[in-house]
Amino acid sequence: MYKVAAIGGDGIGPEIVDAGRVVLDAAGERYGFDIDWTDFDIGADRYLATGELLTEDDLKELSAFKSIYFGSIGDDRVKPGILEKGILLGLRFHFDQYINLRPVRMLAGTQTPLAGKGPEDIDFLVVRENTEDFYVGIGSRFSGKEHRDLEVVRDIYSIKFGLDVESDSEEIAYQIGIISREGSSRVMEYAFDAAMKREKKVTSVDKANVLSDVYGLWRDVFTETAARYPDVTTEFNFVDAVTMWFVKNPEWFDVVVAPNMFGDIITDLGAMIQGGLGLAPGGNINPQGTSLFEPIHGSAPKYKGMNRANPIATIWAGSLLLENLGEPEAAAAVVDAIVQSIAAKQTTVDLGGTLGTREAGAWIADAIRNK
Amino acid sequence: MYKVAAIGGDGIGPEIVDAGRVVLDAAGERYGFDIDWTDFDIGADRYLATGELLTEDDLKELSAFKSIYFGSIGDDRVKPGILEKGILLGLRFHFDQYINLRPVRMLAGTQTPLAGKGPEDIDFLVVRENTEDFYVGIGSRFSGKEHRDLEVVRDIYSIKFGLDVESDSEEIAYQIGIISREGSSRVMEYAFDAAMKREKKVTSVDKANVLSDVYGLWRDVFTETAARYPDVTTEFNFVDAVTMWFVKNPEWFDVVVAPNMFGDIITDLGAMIQGGLGLAPGGNINPQGTSLFEPIHGSAPKYKGMNRANPIATIWAGSLLLENLGEPEAAAAVVDAIVQSIAAKQTTVDLGGTLGTREAGAWIADAIRNK
Ligand SMILES: CC(C)[C@H](C(=O)O)[C@@H](O)C(=O)O
Numbered sequence: 009m010y011k012v013a014a015i016g017g018d019g020i021g022p023e024i025v026d027a028g029r030v031v032l033d034a035a036g037e038r039y040g041f042d043i044d045w046t047d048f049d050i051g052a053d054r055y056l057a058t059g060e061l062l063t064e065d066d067l068k069e070l071s072a073f074k075s076i077y078f079g080s081i082g083d084d085r086v087k088p089g090i091l092e093k094g095i096l097l098g099l100r101f102h103f104d105q106y107i108n109l110r111p112v113r114m115l116a117g118t119q120t121p122l123a124g125k126g127p128e129d130i131d132f133l134v135v136r137e138n139t140e141d142f143y144v145g146i147g148s149r150f151s152g153k154e155h156r157d158l159e160v161v162r163d164i165y166s167i168k169f170g171l172d173v174e175s176d177s178e179e180i181a182y183q184i185g186i187i188s189r190e191g192s193s194r195v196m197e198y199a200f201d202a203a204m205k206r207e208k209k210v211t212s213v214d215k216a217n218v219l220s221d222v223y224g225l226w227r228d229v230f231t232e233t234a235a236r237y238p239d240v241t242t243e244f245n246f247v248d249a250v251t252m253w254f255v256k257n258p259e260w261f262d263v264v265v266a267p268n269m270f271g272d273i274i275t276d277l278g279a280m281i282q283g284g285l286g287l288a289p290g291g292n293i294n295p296q297g298t299s300l301f302e303p304i305h306g307s308a309p310k311y312k313g314m315n316r317a318n319p320i321a322t323i324w325a326g327s328l329l330l331e332n333l334g335e336p337e338a339a340a341a342v343v344d345a346i347v348q349s350i351a352a353k354q355t356t357v358d359l360g361g362t363l364g365t366r367e368a369g370a371w372i373a374d375a376i377r378n379k
Numbered sequence: 380m381y382k383v384a385a386i387g388g389d390g391i392g393p394e395i396v397d398a399g400r401v402v403l404d405a406a407g408e409r410y411g412f413d414i415d416w417t418d419f420d421i422g423a424d425r426y427l428a429t430g431e432l433l434t435e436d437d438l439k440e441l442s443a444f445k446s447i448y449f450g451s452i453g454d455d456r457v458k459p460g461i462l463e464k465g466i467l468l469g470l471r472f473h474f475d476q477y478i479n480l481r482p483v484r485m486l487a488g489t490q491t492p493l494a495g496k497g498p499e500d501i502d503f504l505v506v507r508e509n510t511e512d513f514y515v516g517i518g519s520r521f522s523g524k525e526h527r528d529l530e531v532v533r534d535i536y537s538i539k540f541g542l543d544v545e546s547d548s549e550e551i552a553y554q555i556g557i558i559s560r561e562g563s564s565r566v567m568e569y570a571f572d573a574a575m576k577r578e579k580k581v582t583s584v585d586k587a588n589v590l591s592d593v594y595g596l597w598r599d600v601f602t603e604t605a606a607r608y609p610d611v612t613t614e615f616n617f618v619d620a621v622t623m624w625f626v627k628n629p630e631w632f633d634v635v636v637a638p639n640m641f642g643d644i645i646t647d648l649g650a651m652i653q654g655g656l657g658l659a660p661g662g663n664i665n666p667q668g669t670s671l672f673e674p675i676h677g678s679a680p681k682y683k684g685m686n687r688a689n690p691i692a693t694i695w696a697g698s699l700l701l702e703n704l705g706e707p708e709a710a711a712a713v714v715d716a717i718v719q720s721i722a723a724k725q726t727t728v729d730l731g732g733t734l735g736t737r738e739a740g741a742w743i744a745d746a747i748r749n750k
Pocket residue numbers: 092093096097272304588589619
């Protein structure tokens with residue numbers, strides 16, 4: 009018996025999580041475990057009604073779970089950033105989910121926008137750092153005469169503008185990113201361990217030639233970690249170059265380890281080359297704590313309640329959840345059943361089928377039961 | 380008569396600039412102007428011999444030119460970042476070249492890695508901010524007990540780690556990005572002006588949902604600028620999404636305005652979809668001052684001196700240089716001649732021809748002369 013928390017969230021989130029739950033329950037029936045689901049009402053509606061994003065109670069209750077199954081957040085009535093930072097990033101940071109695991113794998117029967125590439129070319133794993141970098145949310149926006157007591161403001165004014173903070177009033181904003189040795193080291197170890205079970209190659213992403221302080225440290229920790237895994241082939245790549253090679257030679261990659269912000273960018277690109285956001289899952293993992301599994305797409309408010317959204321990314325995220333619970337067979341069966349549904353064209357319209365969200369999920373659930 | 384400074388730089392830089400000079404001279408012959416070239420010896424060799432990156436004299440002399448024709452810098456003997464920051468970024472910042480203009484245009488006869496896309500789909504202009512953001516080079520790397528007198532360090536320790544800076548010794552690094560109202564506003568005006576001469580659409584790139592301080596300001600300035608151009612259609616896009624749409628629907632874009640770091644990333648991706656780095660030019664423009672024109676690729680040290688590198692990106696950069704000098708006809712003739720050379724397969728091997736760098740340049744020069 010596994011206890012799993014479910015947060016449907018906003019837009020299409022509740023529908024896709026519902027479809028995923030049916031699949032995970034079927035996997036439980038077939039592989040001999042039960043899932044005890046607990047729903048959490050977290051998202052835009054509650055925020056608009058009560059002003060609450062994540063409450064102390066939410067966090068306390070969620071901390072009793074090893075797994076959170078998450079739909080999506082984001083709502084046109086709320087300014088960009090509020091829900092993302094207050095809820096999704098809030099959970100990632102609070103539960104120290106330092107691994108963001110994003111397989112970039114093209115499934116048989118799907119379409120990539122890349123000419124001449126197929127499932128045999130597009131199959132790698134991005135391990136994104138998930139708690140540091142420019143996601144720490146430290147920054148400020150002000151005009152010259154405000155906050156001039158802050159040392160950092162004086163530094164910025166004099167270094168960047170050669171201006172006198174006492175007299176100038178231009179509006180500026182700054183943002184601080186942070187990378188720590190410990191924070192980099194733990195995600196790299198995870199990446200190298202993952203590579204040992206795959207093709208034994210790790211590519212590190214940075215921009216150490218320009219953002220030399222944070223990514224210089226990142227690069228050094230990568231080099232030191234690599235030295236402890238002599239069987240693994242390694243390479244550095246600047247983030248700008250990585251986006252090129254994803255598109256030109258995706259077959260070069262096995263495991264890619266990236267700092268938080270660049271990881272965000274390259275995994276959306278990865279999702280597109282593997283066939284689109286409707287097919288891309290992610291796990292936010294704390295190996296010793298509470299982990300969160302989600303599709304990497306957003307809440308698509310305009311499709312809310314229409315039973316149209318493709319549930320596959322969420323169902324695949326459910327497979328990552330099962331894997332993390334120590335049910336690798338059930339996890340593999342979920343992905344197999346997804347592939348079967350695509351081959352049989354028993355999918356939502358975006359993949360050429362005619363089913364609704366619920367029906368597409370139910371088909372996959374049946375395929376697992378009948379396995 | 381135009382005075383133009385030439386900096387060949389490292390690796391293949393000198394060869395491709397030489398090929399480009401021959402083409403620009405031919406354009407001068409055909410369109411009735413002369414170019415007076417002045418060579419500058421700046422790059423890795425001088426740095427290794429003298430320790431000098433950019434001297435006061437270099438900057439003083441270069442400031443007499445409206446145009447710098449630049450090859451590339453980067454050398455395996457020098458740690459990443461030194462030459463890039465000391466020379467290329469040094470010039471961009473010193474001359475306040477706040478526009479980085481990067482056409483993403485697929486030429487007839489070239490190959491894109493995108494399925495089913497052609498020159499009619501891939502034709503947009505990226506206007507990258509070039510003097511702010513995370514490129515300002517403010518940051519530091521230290522372990523806890525050092526620098527603890529810096530307020531920012533205390534902030535970082537307590538906010539991020541909940542740690543006491545007096546007692547902890549973990550190694551961390553931080554990096555600061557800055558965006559100013561004035562800095563954003565001038566690049567956006569340039570982008571909107573450019574859009575008025577094209578399809579009248581501007582897409583702004585940011586990550587305002589996470590890096591809300593810097594990109595929140597960026598977004599506000601974009602909205603305010605847009606209000607002054609009622610004929611221009613506008614949209615925001617998060618950088619992660621932009622990388623997806625470049626690959627899936629490049630035909631959606633007309634002018635894309637991006638902060639420095641995201642602009643760096645998306646223009647490499649843009650270069651790849653337009654056919655590869657060998658075909659992508661860039662202009663670093665200060666409309667009132669000294670501008671710099673370069674291929675966006677690097678110095679490819681392993682091809683140095685082999686007369687193998689494709690000179691087209693550099694020649695195309697020369698076209699941007701002529702445009703900036705107020706020679707639009709000559710500028711257009713250069714691009715036409717490039718297209719002609721591709722159609723005639725009179726190119727370097729990467730584009731299916733058999734010519735060397737020099738010969739490919741000479742062919743394009745002849746095509747302009749014979750026009
Ligand atoms: C919604 C947003 C905060 C988030 C991120 O930037 O991490 C998303 O893009 C993702 O990749 O999960």
